[in-house]
Amino acid sequence: MDKIMATEIGKKSSLKGGEFLIKETEASQVFLPEEFTEEQQMIAETCRDFLRTEIWPRLDEIDHAKSPELIASLMDKAGELGLLGTAVPEEYGGFGMNFNTSMLVAETTGPGNSFSVALSAHTGIGTLPIVYYGNEEQKARYLPKLATGEWKAAYCLTEPDSGSDANSGKTKARLSDDGKYYLLNGQKMWITNGGFADLFIVFAKIEENGSTDKNLTAFLVEKSYSGISMNEPEHKMGIKGSDTRQIFFNDCQVPVENLLSERGNGFKIAVNILNIGRIKLAAATLGGAKKVAEQAIQYANERKQFGTAIANFGAIKYKLAEMAIRIFASESAAYRAGQNIDDLIDDYKNAGLGDSEAKLKALEEFAIECAMMKVHSSEVLDYVVDEGVQVYGGMGFSADAPMDRAYRDSRINRIFEGTNEINRLLTVDMLLKRALKGQLDLMGPAMAVAKEIMSIPDFGASDDEVPFAAEKKVIKNLKKAVLMVAGAAVQKFMMKLSEEQEIILDLADMVIETYVAESVLLRVEKLMGIQGEAAVALQKDIALVYLHEAVERVGTAGRSAITSFAEGDELRVMLMGIKRFTKIEPLNLKNARRRIAEALIEQNSYAF
Numbered sequence: 001m002d003k004i005m006a007t008e009i010g011k012k013s014s015l016k017g018g019e020f021l022i023k024e025t026e027a028s029q030v031f032l033p034e035e036f037t038e039e040q041q042m043i044a045e046t047c048r049d050f051l052r053t054e055i056w057p058r059l060d061e062i063d064h065a066k067s068p069e070l071i072a073s074l075m076d077k078a079g080e081l082g083l084l085g086t087a088v089p090e091e092y093g094g095f096g097m098n099f100n101t102s103m104l105v106a107e108t109t110g111p112g113n114s115f116s117v118a119l120s121a122h123t124g125i126g127t128l129p130i131v132y133y134g135n136e137e138q139k140a141r142y143l144p145k146l147a148t149g150e151w152k153a154a155y156c157l158t159e160p161d162s163g164s165d166a167n168s169g170k171t172k173a174r175l176s177d178d179g180k181y182y183l184l185n186g187q188k189m190w191i192t193n194g195g196f197a198d199l200f201i202v203f204a205k206i207e208e209n210g211s212t213d214k215n216l217t218a219f220l221v222e223k224s225y226s227g228i229s230m231n232e233p234e235h236k237m238g239i240k241g242s243d244t245r246q247i248f249f250n251d252c253q254v255p256v257e258n259l260l261s262e263r264g265n266g267f268k269i270a271v272n273i274l275n276i277g278r279i280k281l282a283a284a285t286l287g288g289a290k291k292v293a294e295q296a297i298q299y300a301n302e303r304k305q306f307g308t309a310i311a312n313f314g315a316i317k318y319k320l321a322e323m324a325i326r327i328f329a330s331e332s333a334a335y336r337a338g339q340n341i342d343d344l345i346d347d348y349k350n351a352g353l354g355d356s357e358a359k360l361k362a363l364e365e366f367a368i369e370c371a372m373m374k375v376h377s378s379e380v381l382d383y384v385v386d387e388g389v390q391v392y393g394g395m396g397f398s399a400d401a402p403m404d405r406a407y408r409d410s411r412i413n414r415i416f417e418g419t420n421e422i423n424r425l426l427t428v429d430m431l432l433k434r435a436l437k438g439q440l441d442l443m444g445p446a447m448a449v450a451k452e453i454m455s456i457p458d459f460g461a462s463d464d465e466v467p468f469a470a471e472k473k474v475i476k477n478l479k480k481a482v483l484m485v486a487g488a489a490v491q492k493f494m495m496k497l498s499e500e501q502e503i504i505l506d507l508a509d510m511v512i513e514t515y516v517a518e519s520v521l522l523r524v525e526k527l528m529g530i531q532g533e534a535a536v537a538l539q540k541d542i543a544l545v546y547l548h549e550a551v552e553r554v555g556t557a558g559r560s561a562i563t564s565f566a567e568g569d570e571l572r573v574m575l576m577g578i579k580r581f582t583k584i585e586p587l588n589l590k591n592a593r594r595r596i597a598e599a600l601i602e603q604n605s606y607a608f
Helices: 002-010 038-063 071-081 099-112 114-125 128-133 136-148 267-300 316-351 355-365 367-397 400-413 420-438 443-452 469-497 502-531 534-562 566-580 589-603
Strands: 153-156 172-175 179-190 199-208 219-221 228-230 244-255
Touching: 038 071, 038 114, 071 114, 071 136, 099 114, 099 267, 099 316, 114 153, 114 267, 128 136, 128 219, 128 267, 128 355, 153 179, 153 267, 153 589, 179 199, 179 355, 199 244, 199 267, 199 367, 199 502, 219 244, 219 267, 267 316, 267 355, 267 367, 267 589, 316 355, 316 367, 316 502, 316 534, 316 589, 355 367, 367 400, 367 420, 367 502, 420 469, 420 502, 443 469, 469 502, 469 534, 469 566, 534 566, 534 589
Parallel strands: 153 199, 172 199
Antiparallel strands: 172 179, 179 244, 199 219, 228 244
16 A cells, blocks of 8 residues: 555655655745745734834843743734644644745744744744644644633653664553553753743653653643653753743653643654644744845945945945845755655655654655754854844844844754754764665766766757756756765765765755755755846855855865875776866856845835
């Protein structure tokens, strides 16, 4: 049955997860943020209005609140507007939005600083385990309360000695003598919303007859259950208004019917929910980046030095343009991945799967893209806030100006949902595992590239009638660069490649930059087809500048990886290959960036 279903899905879906490396995507297949419907735009505007009226005027108050009551009350207001039920099915009081719409909500609430963290923890890791893994009784009991905000949720996975290695947690659960309860004992830390949550998703290993399960099990733990205590809120570098606690469970009695899914399935739940959290975090960080970019543009227009606004200086124009370029490119890739997930969900449903199973299988299929986008978008935000501080100059370092909070709050995003290093390692690991299982044919194309670098280069002209023909050839070559380095590394190290983390990190950067560069080109190509080339001239500038930057970054990472393991003739040939595969016609990047910056300055906002 599974093989038949996979065959049917394969007929309908253009790409599988990770398959972008070996197959071309047509521009018509990608989703554009410009294509959101009027209804979706109204949802986004509701989110923006909420931030404008309830959150932004109270950022200082939120950060310095002495108790979690303020954040909890703001969550109540968000619940009244329906912002907590976007991913909850309609039959349980939510809106059952599709994936890209929920991404849009994450983006437009993303600039809410500490509040956004509380919101995303509740709607994501706090609610989705029940949406996807709860039985009907559990869904009926908890989801309506979570969708309205009557109850708030927290997710208890991390422990003092288990962070990235989540399955090594020491919290234990044993069945009571009467068989009615599991008794939880252990400690959890960095628990967002811990101080005001009514429901905790807790992961523990079941002990029985003197032995302990190898894998985690998930439990639904209500605040009213006995044996729960917590520390005072943690003092953090940023997101100070987010209530973060250590939670202790001391013979906490959890009814046996509150075991979530199956015994030993907790690690799988954690992994799949993190996939969702990663790409949703990508959307949220993009929302934050747009807000910071807008503040930087407005300040550059207001701040006068040497008798003119600093926005008129080339150095500032470079910064403003580069912010917009990276945001636009990352956004293009994030919503491309979101649409892939939506399309595959529909395919699975049409093939007979239920709603929850279809969503889980689709998200698992695109786990590679989720990991990549978490890395890229969080690093775009970090770049934007760092340059935002620089645009503000001395005021950027002042706690009275907005860059202070933005700079501090941004930093956690490279740690949330698995560190960026872990996500880079996962990106390559998942690609190679799928190749080894025969799910993704990487080695065939990699061997073809290995032969190609020994042959005479193809100097054939591009078809100028095809939009971005030359640039698409560049993308094909970037993919060849990835396949060449990955194929050689696998041959060199075989099963020990996992021990060569530096090489894997370089490979991940090559993969991520290739994916994002292709995504922004596809977005602009599709826009050109809809609006005409003249109408999207600036977006074309963005795509071309980003592509040039991606070529440089792929080349740098490729050379770093190759020189880490190749020697002699192999080294010489592979370096020649990287040189061949990272060629691009020169472009006046300065003028392109200036055109982008001048549009931002004229509109006094992020214009794309």
